[in-house]
Amino acid sequence: QQPVQSPQAVILREGEDAVINCSSSKALYSVHWYRQKHGEAPVFLMILLKGGEQKGHDKISASFNEKKQQSSLYLTASQLSYSGTYFCGTEIQAGANNLFFGTGTRLTVIP
Amino acid sequence: DVKVTQSSRYLVKRTGEKVFLECVQDMDHENMFWYRQDPGLGLRLIYFSYDVKMKEKGDIPEGYSVSREKKERFSLILESASTNQTSMYLCASTPGGAGAIYGYTFGSGTRLTVV
16 A cells, blocks of 8 residues: 655755655545655655645645545755655545555755 | 654664563644654554554554553564564654644654664
């Protein structure tokens, strides 16, 4: 039930954009996105719910295509602070309360 | 802010030892989780708990057990540690009910090495 993330790694220059994809073989109720910096705990970014709207915060936004069981995370005009590993977590039913995480996408932003 | 505290940042144990990893959260969350994180495999769910004395198996429960005697504390137990249990262990919590509305709060992790 583990979702598949792509790409596995990406290197960007400051100011460039990136898209990280997350897909599941099962119908999804929600998709979570987290960022983990090296040596630190994963930090929650946002949740997208089935039937909900695209979310966004500052220059990071995400969409959820429930028909395709896919979610994409969009990082616009990347900053050095965006570097880290991004994980999607998927929930297959409301109230299941447990997530299945992807294997992560390592994002490196260079000056 | 919700705080999830894992008692040890680094642990080194010998094969066959019984190992206890402790996790405490301070925001009265119903749900608590134990994940292990390995390079290339992401986070994999070991066990989770919806309430005191309740536990559910995750994807990889073999070789592990858990205990939740108090709401704020969720312990992961390695009955007889083996080298393939060398990993980073992450604890997380979230409010209960419609839990999907809330993001997980993770602890800083315990890096366990079994020698």
